[in-house]
Amino acid sequence: MKPKFSSLLLVLGLLFAALPAYADAVEDCISKDPERKISGCNEIITTKSLRGKPISSKKLAIVYRSRGDAYGIKGQLNRAIQDYDKAIELNPKYAIAHIKRGDAYRKKGQLNRAIQEYDKAIELNPKLAITHIKRGAAYRKRGQLNRAIQDFHKAIELNPQFALAHFNRGNAYRKKGQLNRAIQDYDKAIKLNPKYADAYNNRGVAYSDKGQVNRATHDLNMAIELNPKSAATYYNRGIAYRKKGELNRAIQDLYGAARLSAYWAKRFQKSLKNHGFYNGEIDGKFGTEIRAALKACLKTRKCNLYKPHRIG
Numbered sequence: 001m002k003p004k005f006s007s008l009l010l011v012l013g014l015l016f017a018a019l020p021a022y023a024d025a026v027e028d029c030i031s032k033d034p035e036r037k038i039s040g041c042n043e044i045i046t047t048k049s050l051r052g053k054p055i056s057s058k059k060l061a062i063v064y065r066s067r068g069d070a071y072g073i074k075g076q077l078n079r080a081i082q083d084y085d086k087a088i089e090l091n092p093k094y095a096i097a098h099i100k101r102g103d104a105y106r107k108k109g110q111l112n113r114a115i116q117e118y119d120k121a122i123e124l125n126p127k128l129a130i131t132h133i134k135r136g137a138a139y140r141k142r143g144q145l146n147r148a149i150q151d152f153h154k155a156i157e158l159n160p161q162f163a164l165a166h167f168n169r170g171n172a173y174r175k176k177g178q179l180n181r182a183i184q185d186y187d188k189a190i191k192l193n194p195k196y197a198d199a200y201n202n203r204g205v206a207y208s209d210k211g212q213v214n215r216a217t218h219d220l221n222m223a224i225e226l227n228p229k230s231a232a233t234y235y236n237r238g239i240a241y242r243k244k245g246e247l248n249r250a251i252q253d254l255y256g257a258a259r260l261s262a263y264w265a266k267r268f269q270k271s272l273k274n275h276g277f278y279n280g281e282i283d284g285k286f287g288t289e290i291r292a293a294l295k296a297c298l299k300t301r302k303c304n305l306y307k308p309h310r311i312g
Contacts, residue, residue, distance in 0.1 A: 026050075029063060034070035041067035061091035068100060077104045095124040099131055106138055114138050129158040133165055140172050148172045163192035167199050171312055174206050182206050197226035198311040201233045208240050216240045231261035232311055239305070242298060251295050254305075258286035265290070271305045272297055 028040020044063045049055055055063075068083030084101035087094055102117030118135035121128070136151030152169035155162060170185030186203035190196055204219030220237040223230065238253030258265035262284030269290060272278035277293040297303035 029066050034073040037070040038067055041070070057090045058094075061087040061094050061097065064090065065094070065097050065100060068097075068104075072100070072104055072107075077108050080104045093124055095121040095128065095131070098124065099128075099134065102134060102138075106134075106141075111138050111142050127158055129155040129162050129165060132158070133162075133168055136168060136172070140168075140175065145172050145176050161192055163189040163196055163199070166192065167196065167202070167312060170199075170202060170206075174202065174209070179206050179210050195226055197223045197230065197233070200226065201230065201236060201311050204233075204240070205236055208236070208243065213240050213243045217244070229260060230311075231257040231264045234260065235264060247295070247298055250298060251291070254294060254298075255286065255291055258290070268294060268305065275303055277303075 025040045025043040028036045029044055031037045031040065041063050044050070044055065045060070045067070048060065064083045064087040068080040068087065071077070071080035071083060081101055081104045084097050084104065087097040088101070091097070098117045098121040102114040102121065105111075105117060106114035115135055115138050118131050118138065121131045122135070125131070132151040132155040136148040136155070139145075139151060140148035149169060149172050152165055152172060155165035156169070159165065166185045166189040170182040170189065173179075173185060174182035183203055183206050186199045186206065189199040190203070193199070200219045200223035204216045204223060207213070207219060208216035217237060217240045220233055220240060223233045224237065227233065234253045235257040238250045238257065241247075241250035241253060254268065258268055265284040265286040266282050268286070269278060269280070269282045269284070272290065272293045273280075273282070275297055277297045278290065280289060297305075
């Protein structure tokens with residue numbers, strides 16, 4: 001669930017409607033496709049004009065931010081940050097550019113710099129709930145759970161109907177071991193968004209942590225129905241089935257997780273190797289040998305693969 005910022009679409013969309021001669025560049029610059037977005041924004045940045053007239057600094061800042069978004073999608077975070085730098089240079093009060101630069105720093109693991117950017121964005125626009133969620137997520141990742149919860153509280157105060165805020169606060173409460181409060185927040189997130197697969201997954205994990213395995217599998221079933229490509233949810237349901245003593249169903253789900261994701265296959269291979277059930281390569285290839293090793297491991301009490309996996 002990603003927030004939708006409308007400033008670029010609104011400003012450039014209006015320009016597009018008024019300036020048909022430059023339709024392609026503007027339409028490309030607001031496209032969701034990163035290559036097309038970069039191409040269109042490049043044209044506007046190069047000419048610094050539309051229909052022969054100079055573009056204002058604020059509008060050009062939006063174009064740089066849009067191109068930065070495209071580089072971020074492509075994983076070119078340094079180039080994205082350079083464009084956000086330019087957007088902020090052109091418009092120092094551009095809160096969304098600070099948020100985006102914070103996102104890029106967070107993806108690079110530079111949490112302190114990310115928080116500084118979110119601080120600035122909140123200073124510029126204190127009523128934007130998404131900024132508090134993002135800063136809270138950064139605090140949570142730093143292990144500062146109380147500060148994270150404060151930000152999630154504020155986001156909910158600003159927008160009580162924001163399912164993402166309740167979801168993130170639930171994640172923080174679960175990490176603190178406050179499972180009942182976590183479940184309450186997941187309940188609210190699901191009420192606000194009945195198709196919130198990640199909230200079903202995380203509520204299922206919380207129920208599993210509480211030993212309420214039937215309620216856990218019910219939620220995880222729903223999460224898989226909503227998002228059948230989530231390897232983490234198959235893994236979590238497999239762990240829940242193991243707790244219920246349903247070994248074959250557990251193996252089927254764990255195998256499904258490995259089939260969907262080489263990441264999970266490698267995790268299983270490494271864990272099985274550590275437990276002495278597998279001697280092959282850690283290559284993410286999950287065939288009959290690994291399946292047999294997994295079955296043998298799960299039959300023993302010492303087979304502890306991994307804890308349930310929270311999403312988000």
